[in-house]
Amino acid sequence: MRVSEAFVLAHRLRVRPRETAAEADALARLAAWCGRYTSYVSLLAPDALLLEVGGSLALYGGLDRLIEHVRGGVAELGYTACLAAAPTPLGAAWLARCGREARILDHAELAGALAELPLDCLGLEPKQEELLRGLGLATLIDCVRLPRDGIARRVGPHVLDLLDRAFGRKPDPRPAFVPPEHFRARLTLPAPATMRDALLFPLRRLLFELAGFLLARGLGALSLEIALHGARASAMRFTLRLATPSRDPQYLTSLVRERLERLLLAEPVEDVALEVTAFAPLGAQAGDFFTGFETPAERRAQLLERLQARLGRDAVQGLATRADHRPERAWCAVVPGASSRAPGNGRRPLWLLSEPMALEVRDGRPYWEGPLTLEPDCERIESGWWDGAEARRDYFIARHPDGRCFWVFRDLRAPAQWFLHGLFG
Amino acid sequence: MSLQQVLQRPDVWRGSHSPETPTIATGIVALDALLPGGGWPANALTDVVLAREGIGELRLLLPAIAHLSRGDRWIAFIAPPYIPYAPALAAAGVDLSRLLLVHPRGRAEHLWAIETSLRAGACAAVLGWVQDVTAAHLRRWQLAAEAGGALGVLFQRQNIPHSPAALRLQLAPADGTALALTILKRRGGWPVGPVRLELDHAVAVPAAAGFSARDMQPRRAAG
Numbered sequence: 001m002r003v004s005e006a007f008v009l010a011h012r013l014r015v016r017p018r019e020t021a022a023e024a025d026a027l028a029r030l031a032a033w034c035g036r037y038t039s040y041v042s043l044l045a046p047d048a049l050l051l052e053v054g055g056s057l058a059l060y061g062g063l064d065r066l067i068e069h070v071r072g073g074v075a076e077l078g079y080t081a082c083l084a085a086a087p088t089p090l091g092a093a094w095l096a097r098c099g100r101e102a103r104i105l106d107h108a109e110l111a112g113a114l115a116e117l118p119l120d121c122l123g124l125e126p127k128q129e130e131l132l133r134g135l136g137l138a139t140l141i142d143c144v145r146l147p148r149d150g151i152a153r154r155v156g157p158h159v160l161d162l163l164d165r166a167f168g169r170k171p172d173p174r175p176a177f178v179p180p181e182h183f184r185a186r187l188t189l190p191a192p193a194t195m196r197d198a199l200l201f202p203l204r205r206l207l208f209e210l211a212g213f214l215l216a217r218g219l220g221a222l223s224l225e226i227a228l229h230g231a232r233a234s235a236m237r238f239t240l241r242l243a244t245p246s247r248d249p250q251y252l253t254s255l256v257r258e259r260l261e262r263l264l265l266a267e268p269v270e271d272v273a274l275e276v277t278a279f280a281p282l283g284a285q286a287g288d289f290f291t292g293f294e295t296p297a298e299r300r301a302q303l304l305e306r307l308q309a310r311l312g313r314d315a316v317q318g319l320a321t322r323a324d325h326r327p328e329r330a331w332c333a334v335v336p337g338a339s340s341r342a343p344g345n346g347r348r349p350l351w352l353l354s355e356p357m358a359l360e361v362r363d364g365r366p367y368w369e370g371p372l373t374l375e376p377d378c379e380r381i382e383s384g385w386w387d388g389a390e391a392r393r394d395y396f397i398a399r400h401p402d403g404r405c406f407w408v409f410r411d412l413r414a415p416a417q418w419f420l421h422g423l424f425g
Numbered sequence: 426m427s428l429q430q431v432l433q434r435p436d437v438w439r440g441s442h443s444p445e446t447p448t449i450a451t452g453i454v455a456l457d458a459l460l461p462g463g464g465w466p467a468n469a470l471t472d473v474v475l476a477r478e479g480i481g482e483l484r485l486l487l488p489a490i491a492h493l494s495r496g497d498r499w500i501a502f503i504a505p506p507y508i509p510y511a512p513a514l515a516a517a518g519v520d521l522s523r524l525l526l527v528h529p530r531g532r533a534e535h536l537w538a539i540e541t542s543l544r545a546g547a548c549a550a551v552l553g554w555v556q557d558v559t560a561a562h563l564r565r566w567q568l569a570a571e572a573g574g575a576l577g578v579l580f581q582r583q584n585i586p587h588s589p590a591a592l593r594l595q596l597a598p599a600d601g602t603a604l605a606l607t608i609l610k611r612r613g614g615w616p617v618g619p620v621r622l623e624l625d626h627a628v629a630v631p632a633a634a635g636f637s638a639r640d641m642q643p644r645r646a647a648g
Binding site: 297302311316317318319320321327331332333340348350352403404 | 478480482484497498499505506507508509510516517520521523524525526527528534537538541542547548600602603
């Protein structure tokens with residue numbers, strides 16, 4: 001149909017140029033995703049993918065189940081596909097292109113199904129197709145019934161070659177699709193999104209696509225880079241880092257959801273892009289088929305990642321001891337889960353103030369919410385002259401009249417000044 | 426709703442009957458004796474009311490934290506008022522590699538972090554410092570603690586009427602190294618207190634030597 005004819009039928013039609021590059025990209029991404037079903041995927045441009053599934057049938061419990069699995073997955077990705085299975089690649093491709101969702105396992109049945117297909121699935125030059133039609137041929141069976149040398153003479157030997165491969169009389173090796181090194185996918189939204197929730201749906205689709213890519217390659221993602229593009233040039237970008245590799249689309253979606261909670265949309269988003277460049281090997285696990293069987297370490301990592309996604313990386317810390325006599329340097333914040341082994345010394349409070357607090361002195365005694373009584377034992381800490389943060393202090397345990405215990409010190413360089421440094425909580 | 430269903434609600438208890446709930450030994454003999462089942466209520470919320478921090482509230486929990494930190498789940502501190510001091514925690518037998526310090530920036534994030542940590546199934550204990558929460562928040566957290574199998578402990582300044590927490594304590598400083606402890610509510614028992622608890626030895630004695638490993642297993646009340 002020509003554009004002018006279409007306008008007669010629907011005058012409010014909006015016409016957009018066909019983007020063949022985007023189509024080819026989508027087909028390649030779909031091929032990478034299909035790698036989860038078989039290690040042998042082949043592109044049949046411009047619109048078909050060939051999957052060698054003979055070895056995967058047992059894993060999925062038969063052809064019907066496998067086909068339903070593929071159909072569901074393709075729908076999740078936002079595509080509709082016509083799925084046909086046949087003993088030869090061209091046979092399956094022609095059946096699918098003609099909209100026949102056949103599931104054929106033997107050659108005799110295939111010959112019967114192919115017989116009725118129209119001539120145009122051969123993909124001949126218009127002139128040649130015209131010629132065959134002129135001879136009164138309409139379907140493939142008509143071609144097959146003609147003497148072979150007659151066909152070869154009239155339209156060339158390649159038509160015989162195509163038919164032989166489709167009917168399985170000749171081997172038909174196909175080049176295997178080689179998936180790209182990195183995962184990079186972009187999706188244009190049907191309408192600019194102003195709400196964060198509207199972004200979740202397209203991102204979910206991209207994450208689902210990512211999951212297939214990762215499963216095909218036996219990998220898990222270690223960090224996700226997400227860019228939200230609006231009308232203006234600069235995109236909003238964020239990165240989600242994972243403590244342990246994952247390819248569970250539900251889990252990755254939940255992380256992205258938490259991260260979006262923290263996001264302020266500066267402008268409407270027109271398309272979203274997902275890129276993954278950091279991977280780690282991830283063997284086949286029960287978790288791919290039955291969720292909820294994580295190990296304790298995986299559960300710890302998942303909670304950590306959820307908290308970091310929503311609150312920010314810096315908002316979640318672990319604690320470690322350090323071998324330093326200065327109390328404020330005898331600990332440090334670390335990545336949660338990191339272990340440390342530094343010897344402890346002396347009696348230490350459970351709570352430390354982030355900065356020592358200067359105390360008033362009344363009647364010669366330090367005072368904080370009341371007069372403090374010092375215990376007789378004193379611990380002298382002199383350290384750090386080499387790094388510019390020298391400490392020369394006498395630490396005491398001080399008692400408040402109500403029974404509370406504090407950790408206070410006197411700076412030896414200014415002995416009249418007392419500081420509160422910790423609480424024996 | 427049948428009577429059985431009513432009795433199964435976490436905020437309903439019968440005064441004369443000790444429910445069979447798993448507990449985690451506190452590591453403090455005098456405290457275990459006061460608590461139903463002989464320990465902190467596991468998979469439930471404990472609500473600690475205190476006028477100010479730094480009176481011994483952490484020492485009270487320290488033996489249980491040290492024990493739980495040797496398991497395979499996190500111990501989460503959510504919005505602690507000061508820095509939990511690593512050398513003192515390590516000296517008390519806490520495995521620091523299991524600690525998770527969470528510093529939420531806003532109130533919504535704060536409440537979310539507590540619920541998420543309780544519910545995740547990845548925390549053995551969640552210690553949260555909160556202000557201005559309502560019984561509705563506590564009810565959510567109580568359910569999250571049950572779902573996630575976490576010991577949830579909330580520290581707050583005010584006493585919330587009708588709190589659904591399984592255990593409610595009020596703490597105040599006492600003379601010496603002791604703590605005055607009042608049990609405002611416990612399952613299967615009447616309020617108690619105030620009771621004077623000597624806490625000093627809980628810190629001075631290394632946690633592993635203070636009580637036998639058998640005592641630290643979650644256990645069930647005699648019924």
